Amino acid sequence: MHKRKQSKPRVKSALAMPRVLAQAVENAFDGICMMDMQGRVVYANRAALAMFGYGRKEAHGLRLGKFAAHPGKVPEILKTIKATGRLNSTRIGLRKSGEKFPVLITASLVRDNAGRKTGILVIFRDLTGDREAERKLRESESKYQALVDSAKDFIYSVGKDYRVLAANKAANALFGRKPGGITGKKLGDLFVPAVAARYARGIRQVFRTGKELSAENDLQPKKRGRRSIDTILTPVKDSSGRVISVLGVTRDITRLKQAEDEVRRLNKGLEKIISERTEELRSSEKKYRLLLENLQEGVWAIDAEGVTVYVNSSMARMMGYAVREMTGKKVTCFLDAGGREIFKGKLKNRRRGIR
Numbered sequence: 503m504h505k506r507k508q509s510k511p512r513v514k515s516a517l518a519m520p521r522v523l524a525q526a527v528e529n530a531f532d533g534i535c536m537m538d539m540q541g542r543v544v545y546a547n548r549a550a551l552a553m554f555g556y557g558r559k560e561a562h563g564l565r566l567g568k569f570a571a572h573p574g575k576v577p578e579i580l581k582t583i584k585a586t587g588r589l590n591s592t593r594i595g596l597r598k599s600g601e602k603f604p605v606l607i608t609a610s611l612v613r614d615n616a617g618r619k620t621g622i623l624v625i626f627r628d629l630t631g632d633r634e635a636e637r638k639l640r641e642s643e644s645k646y647q648a649l650v651d652s653a654k655d656f657i658y659s660v661g662k663d664y665r666v667l668a669a670n671k672a673a674n675a676l677f678g679r680k681p682g683g684i685t686g687k688k689l690g691d692l693f694v695p696a697v698a699a700r701y702a703r704g705i706r707q708v709f710r711t712g713k714e715l716s717a718e719n720d721l722q723p724k725k726r727g728r729r730s731i732d733t734i735l736t737p738v739k740d741s742s743g744r745v746i747s748v749l750g751v752t753r754d755i756t757r758l759k760q761a762e763d764e765v766r767r768l769n770k771g772l773e774k775i776i777s778e779r780t781e782e783l784r785s786s787e788k789k790y791r792l793l794l795e796n797l798q799e800g801v802w803a804i805d806a807e808g809v810t811v812y813v814n815s816s817m818a819r820m821m822g823y824a825v826r827e828m829t830g831k832k833v834t835c836f837l838d839a840g841g842r843e844i845f846k847g848k849l850k851n852r853r854r855g856i857r
Contacts, residue, residue, distance in 0.1 A: 533626035555598035
């Protein structure tokens with residue numbers, strides 16, 4: 503349907519699109535909530551409402567504890583956020599139906615122009631699919647190999663002697679090795695000493711207790727850059743219940759951390775941007791634009807004539823162009839003959855009010 507990049511046309515500078523930026527937050531895959539300093543919901547986007555099973559009106563004013571399987575821990579969570587300005591933690595969420603599910607929570611304080619604390623921005627990511635994948639991996643060795651080799655997460659198993667028993671393609675690639683390249687290696691062969699020691703302590707604990715262990719920290723392979731990761735270590739037991747190895751699933755959350763840093767830089771006045779989207783977005787377009795640029799989904803906005811008025815970096819990268827090369831150009835410039843005809847028909851219908 504689309505043509506790849508052939509030349510470098512001159513284009514206009516990006517246009518202001520506060521409405522598009524607001525829609526991007528509303529339609530983000532992650533759940534996004536704005537809460538006051540007491541942990542009450544001021545705004546929740548579509549994903550957050552769907553994740554927890556509430557309507558927009560009934561969600562307004564709900565306390566954070568309504569979303570937690572262990573509400574008694576919420577005061578301590580709020581205390582941590584207020585004291586440190588941030589939180590990144592895997593917790594057990596609670597849907598309106600009573601269903602519990604694993605959720606990654608990223609939170610940061612919002613301040614006004616005078617630097618006063620005015621609210622808390624909370625981002626929820628449903629980890630149900632991740633945990634389900636782990637369960638299936640433990641159930642079937644044959645399915646394990648197929649699943650782990652297609653996963654982007656680093657998946658591996660380690661023995662009691664701290665040697666790698668098996669690892670998927672992503673884990674091998676992390677160390678610049680081909681599949682099977684890190685099998686048989688000890689932790690000390692792969693990581694800088696401090697990281698190797700920390701992993702050894704976690705694995706030793708799982709062998710000793712037979713219980714799952716999760717942690718968020720930094721990882722630094724030898725001769726490679728530092729990364730932020732979220733790791734779950736799970737005991738693998740034989741038929742008698744004896745732990746015979748440890749299964750590790752590590753997710754690279756470096757980009758999430760970078761996005762979190764961006765959110766902290768944007769939190770000045772962010773409460774007004776979210777709670778009064780229409781008016782406040784006009785004065786805070788730059789903050790929303792930066793938030794939009796951190797989304798992995800592609801966003802492409804056009805005017806009534808089919809001219810590109812906004813495209814984010816993800817969309818431009820998908821198309822093989824730079825943002826400046828797409829802005830101001832008609833959509834038809836990026837479509838083949840068949841695609842242009844389809845687009846013209848749809849544009850004509852939209853002008854008539856037909857979707």
